[in-house]
Structures are given as C-alpha cells and as structure tokens.
Amino acid sequence: MSVTNARVFTQVFGVVGAIIERDSKFLLVKEHHPGHSAHGKWNQPAGWIDVGENPIDAVIREVREETGLRFTPTHLLGLYSLVKRCEVYTGEPSQTRHPLKLIFIGTILGRSEGFANDEISETKWFLPEDIYAMDEKTLRDTDIKTEIRDYLSGVRYPLKIITHTVQE
Numbered sequence: 001m002s003v004t005n006a007r008v009f010t011q012v013f014g015v016v017g018a019i020i021e022r023d024s025k026f027l028l029v030k031e032h033h034p035g036h037s038a039h040g041k042w043n044q045p046a047g048w049i050d051v052g053e054n055p056i057d058a059v060i061r062e063v064r065e066e067t068g069l070r071f072t073p074t075h076l077l078g079l080y081s082l083v084k085r086c087e088v089y090t091g092e093p094s095q096t097r098h099p100l101k102l103i104f105i106g107t108i109l110g111r112s113e114g115f116a117n118d119e120i121s122e123t124k125w126f127l128p129e130d131i132y133a134m135d136e137k138t139l140r141d142t143d144i145k146t147e148i149r150d151y152l153s154g155v156r157y158p159l160k161i162i163t164h165t166v167q168e
Contacts, residue, residue: 015099016059017046019077019151020069020108025125026148029066031140032121042124042131043140044147045071046101054164059104066120068112073104075156082143103147105156128152 020027028042047062049055056073063071080101112123128148136142 012098012100014049014055015046015101016049016055016062017044017101017103017147018059018063018071018073019044019103019105019147020063020067020071021151022108022125025127026131027067027069027123027125028131028144029115029120030122030124032119038140040121041140042126042134042138044103044144049102052166055102055162056104056159056164059102059106063108066115067123068115070109071106072109073106073159075105076159076161077103077105077147077151077155078157079103080143080147082141084141101141101143102162105151 027045029045031038031041031043033039045063045066047058047066049058053061059073060071063069080103081098082101083096083098115123131139131148132145134142134145139145
C-alpha cells in the first residue's frame with residue numbers, strides 16, 4: 001500500500017457496501033485476514049473508497065473484487081455511521097474505528113467469474129433470519145442486520161443524491 005493510500009483510523013473514513021438479494025437470500029462474503037479480528041467473519045461485499053474515487057465506481061469495484069459479480073447500483077439504501085472497537089491488522093491494542101458506510105442496492109448480471117481477492121475465502125447466500133441470528137462472533141458488522149431490515153422495508157434513495165466532484 002502506498003503512502004497516499006495508507007489507511008488512517010484516527011478519523012472518520014468512507015467505505016461502500018452492497019446489499020445484494022436474489023431469491024429472498026442475501027449475499028455475504030467471508031473475510032480472510034489471518035491475525036485480524038475480522039478473520040472468518042461474514043460481511044457484505046464492501047471496502048474503502050479510494051482517494052478521488054466516485055463512491056458509485058467504488059461499490060462496483062468492491063463487489064467485483066470480492067464476489068466476481070458484475071454489480072450495477074440502482075439505489076442508495078442509506079448512509080450508516082458505525083462506531084466500533086476492534087483490533088488493527090498489526091495486533092495493536094483495540095482502538096475505535098468510525099466508518100461512514102454508503103450502502104448500495106443494485107442488480108447483478110450473470111454468474112460469478114470467481115473472485116481474485118485474497119481477502120475473501122468464500123461467498124454464500126443467506127436468508128434474512130440466518131443473518132439476524134448472527135452475532136459479533138460471526139458477523140463483521142452487526143449493523144448489516146439493520147441494513148437488511150431497511151432493505152426489506154423498502155427504503156430506497158435515488159443515486160442522484162450522491163454528488164462526486166473532482167476539483168482541479
């Protein structure tokens with residue numbers, strides 16, 4: 001990771017994620033980060049927004065990297081502010097992390113072409129009740145339960161509420 005892309009956890013940071021539903025099941029990915037508190041936990045396809053990257057492009061990239069699927073965002077589900085304590089990759093003592101999560105809804109085309117991301121060990125479709133039964137030992141971020149409930153209740157925002165400007 002270059003210096004310009006270094007991850008800083010002393011401030012709020014932006015991530016994107018996707019709620020992907022098919023046949024009343026939701027796609028989750030199993031994290032593969034040996035030595036990290038997220039290792040072996042289920043998560044939605046998600047990741048950091050790179051500096052200068054449009055959040056819509058970021059979620060398309062993250063879903064492709066982590067699932068091998070072609071994802072087309074159709075709506076924003078919401079902006080979720082998650083404050084949590086967790087270990088950092090280096091094994092340092094716990095610290096507070098505060099991601100702002102832009103969660104997208106969309107469609108997928110075709111089948112997975114396989115994921116090339118070494119950060120994911122498997123993908124799996126879950127019923128909502130299976131996700132609701134997960135705790136912090138099996139689910140990376142428990143706010144995913146709220147996101148699934150919001151999705152099922154019909155919460156949707158148009159993508160045009162996201163403005164991405166690159167100022168020279």
